[in-house]
Amino acid sequence: MTNHWVDIRNADVVLVMGGNAAEAHPVGFKWAIEAKKQNKAQLVVVDPRFTRSAAVADFYAPIRTGTDIAFLGGVINYLLSKDQIHHEYVKAYTDFSFLVSPDYDFADGLFSGYNAEKRSYDKSSWSYVRGEDGYVKTDPTLQDPRCVYQLLKQHYSRYTPEMVERICGTPQDAFLKVCAIMASTAGPERSMTILYALGWTQHSQGSQIIRTGAMVQLLLGNIGVAGGGVNALRGHSNIQGLTDLGLMSNLLPGYLTLPGEKETDYAEYIAKRAPKPMRPNQMSYWQNYEKFHVSLMKAWFGEAATKENNWAYDYLPKLDKAHDGLMVFDDMYQGKVNGYFCQGFNPLASFPNKGKLGAALAKLKYLVVMDPLATETSEFWRNFGEHNDVDPAKIGTTVFRLPTTCFAEEDGSLVNSSRWLQWHWQGAEPPGEAKTDAAIMAGLLLRLRAMYKEKGGAFPDAILNLSWPYRDPHEPAPDEVAKEFNGRALVDLYDPKDPTKLLRKAGEQLDGFAQLRDDGSTSCGCWIFSGSWTQAGNNMARRDPSDPWGNGQTNNWAWAWPANRRILYNRASADPSGKPFNAKRKQVWWNGSAWVGSDVPDFKVDSNPADGMGPFIMNPEGVARFFAIDKMAEGPFPEHYEPFETPIGVNPMNGNPQAVSNPAARVFKGDMEVFGTAKDFPYAATTYRLTEHFHYWTKHVRINAVLQPEQFVEIGEELAREKGIASGDKVKVRSNRGYIKAVAVVTKRIKALNVNGQKVHHVGIPIHWGFTGVARIGFLSNTLTPFVGDANSQTPEFKSFLVNIEKL
Amino acid sequence: MKFTRRQFLKLSSAGLGGSSIVLMGFSPTAALAEARAYKLARAVETRNTCPYCSVACGLLMYSIGDKSKNVQQDIIHIEGDPDHPVSRGSLCPKGAGLLDFIHSPNRLKYPEVREAGSKEWKRISWDEALDRVAALMKEDRDANFVAQNAEGVTVNRWLTTGLLAASASSNEAGYITHKVVRATGMIAFDNQARV
Secondary structure (H helix, E strand, O other): OOOOOHHHHHOOEEEEEOOOHHHHOHHHHHHHHHHHHHHOOEEEEEOOEOOHHHHOOOEEEOOOOOOHHHHHHHHHHHHHHOOOOOHHHHHHHEOOOEEEOOOOOEEOOEEOOEEOOOOEEOHHHOOEOEOOOOOEOEOOOOOOOOEHHHHHHHHHOOOOHHHHHHHHOOOHHHHHHHHHHHHOOOOOOOOEEEEEOHHHHOOOOHHHHHHHHHHHHHHOOOOOOOOOOEEEOOOOOOHHHHHHOOOOOOEEHHHEEOOEOOOOOHHHHHHHHOOOOOOOOOOOHHHHHHHHHHHHHHHHHHHHOOOOOOOOHHHOOOEOOOOOHHHHHHHHHOOOOOEEEEEOOOHHHHOOOHHHHHHHHOOOOEEEEEEOEOOOHHHOOOOOHHHOOOOHHHOOOEEEEEEEOOHHHOOEEEEOOOOEEEEEOOOOOOOOOOEOHHHHHHHHHHHHHHHHHHHOOOOOHHHHHOOOOOOOOOOOOHHHHHHHHHOEEOOOEEEOOEEEEEEEOOOOEOOOHHHOOOOOOEEOOOHHHOOOEEOOEEHHHOEOOOOOOOOOOOOOEOEEOOOOOOOOOHHHHEOOOOOEOOHHHOOEEEOOOOEEEOOOOOOOOOOOHHHOOOOEOOOOOEOEOOOOOOOOOOOOOOOOOEOOOOOOOOOOOOOOHHHOEOOOOOOOOOOHHHOOOOOOOOEEEEEEOOOOOOOOOHHHOHHHHHHOOOOEEEEEHHHHHHHOOOOOOEEEEEEOOEEEEEEEEEEOOEOOEEEOOEEEOEEEEEOOOOOOOOOOOOOOHHHOOOOOEOOOOOOEOOOOEEEEEEEO | OOOOHHHHHHHHHOOOOHHHHHHOOOOHHHHHOOOOOOHHHHOEEEEEEOOOOOOOOEEEEEEEOOOOOOOOOEEEEEEEOOOOOOOOOOOOOOHHHHHHHHOOOOEOOOOEEEOOOOOOOEEOOHHHHHHHHHHHHHHHHHHHOEEEOOOOOEEEEEEEEEEEOOOOOOHHHHHHHHHHHHHHOEEEEEOHHHO
């Protein structure tokens, strides 16, 4: 979330799209209801289903699954053509005036530079025009046909209300009503928040859907303000934290990135990640990259990371390609992976195409499952009849199952969707012999270390020199680990501006990332978490719920990254002169000598507004980008592409067979072949969650198993009549990859839509059942889903695929 | 039966201040009128946050056991934390069932192994489990570690073993996991963020 849960109450319009907060985040959704009650906010829901969020909405509009870019592109067109945008904001705080390379082009569904064979783009033309001074050229009058504003207008002029209706199935009057409500927040006195979740991410163009939402918010001046923002409602309690800590193939903690194998030179590795400003007087905060990186390497490798060895640059593995979950399972399927660890993760249920996943796991030599619960993944080798039809005798994988603690049995911190790090305390002993994840990882490291010390082996240096200064090396304690990621001074640290001023003594905890150095004198395991455990103590454990500004910010409750800032980009809540756009909901402002306010300013605190520094300090441009330059895989402007399994078979936005679905999405050999077509699988299917269940965990929980005991699918009344299905009938739902059997629920909540001259029915598939648990045994719903992901994040397309349905 | 001074002190020291027990109506005299003692009064209260979605509602967990050595804490009740600024005491149908998650019959209690081709689990000790896993790791790593790529560039990577990290483990567990994983050179590394 750019903003935070309680801040939703400050909104005048709440758009719930690509999510269903009332059922998936029920307690957070209370703040949307508060906005309605206290603030007379309008709640708008756009969804294929009339969800419980829709049931309390002021306005609901239906949409075909997977067509959100068409809808939001239509909104952009509406706002631009009616000129209902926040003029001062977009002019000063976005790239509207930037001039784009004359080589950039878009035609027939494709951007310039497409390589059909590689399914990817040469992005060199997706760039700016630079002046002789090296800075990007701009046209402040916005008249130049090659400025971002003009290109944006041109690109989205194609997204007419007629086109939106044709692609999305949303009736034009409903679409225009939504546009009018959103446009009402274009002025500085009103704001809109967007709440989204997996309904936007789980598509082959999910990242671009979210970008389109962000572009709408920028046009309306709703980023950085109270009651505004683009708010991802994360699905798991610490998926935010584990992403912040960089537990992904290409990341290091704090969104630092692992080098690729072409980055052989340390200085070039740093320089590429520390871009110089693209416009005069801009901050380009990533210029501090090396301070964060060196401090990380000191935290990990201590004395072994020196200036002479480029801070142990060779200890970091160098990437050959992406190794996201889909890639790894495809490699596993091809027999290229021997060992796999699943730590609190149930991939047999959580990645797409269960058949392929099970076959992949069966090719492993060893699988190690660390989990509090008996997951399906740990039992992938066991025969559960048609729910998991395998022959254990033919599966040669050795499977270890290691019991771990759950939240109630350990101390530690989690990061919620608001970026708050909240500390929690142990209330019970773990069952049986269960151990913490930290103890298991430590046990493995210490054994490896002993073996490498004794017998040698491949490149033991990083293993032997890993800094492991914990009181009990067999189980690093949460407090000492948290202090390590906050960071500490390794020598007496003096203020660079005043060498007589001692900032921190050697060994003391740092106050924040501003104190980090690139000379090896500080250590910090995750720069964005710096400030969470200072010399004053554990800020994550703070429990002061006071709200002195009355804006719901509670700055002394827990600690938010970065720097305890509660609303990101909050400089943009003030006008270029530093005065709040909206005096009633002011965040930060310039008091004549410094930036102050109710929140920690997301800005250089002594930067006089007259100097013209932009509010988007992480971008070298200093402003927000409508034109993404080379940052996205499938183009600098979001464009509508059909799901890979499309019920209409064409993309009404173009006549190009290469551009029906995302032209830059990665599709593995063998997976394209098992995509289904509308001829055999005529219905648009979408998966979702129920309010009584949490993913595949609560089927192990008695009370939730009682509340929703049995697997079901939802279909509309019209489709039910056509297929002769009544509520309560057992049905079989098939995709081109497999089938599930479930009880049919016939509902008024899912209606047929008229799309591109044909009728499209949706089949709704809740995901929560499987072959382990205390609920009734069911089918893993990912038996049906296609093995393809978003072109940028590789998030699987769980929300849009094709099925057929028949009564059993 | 009358409350002795000793019993009352024991009651008051079990997590709640004496004065708040009196405020709640649990003065020794009032307790005589109760059909049975209010069970949470003797419980230890621990603050936590919900492990399910990212709203992170505040929890109050109540356990029996006075935290003295050799006494096993057992959680008997979980409710919303009314002080929490986001949840203000609320829990949803998922969070309200957390007690049954902690006590699920499907909680794993002992390390187990399913040998290649076998139809069943076999209970093993932690030492055996970790020794065997570490040996498999080393064997695979030594056989397949890539110190240099075809161009002779130092890449120090290990591609044939991977790890999927959790979505609900703490930052501290995640940080330690990341540290160990990268030190081995593993890059087939991912978490739940993508799904």
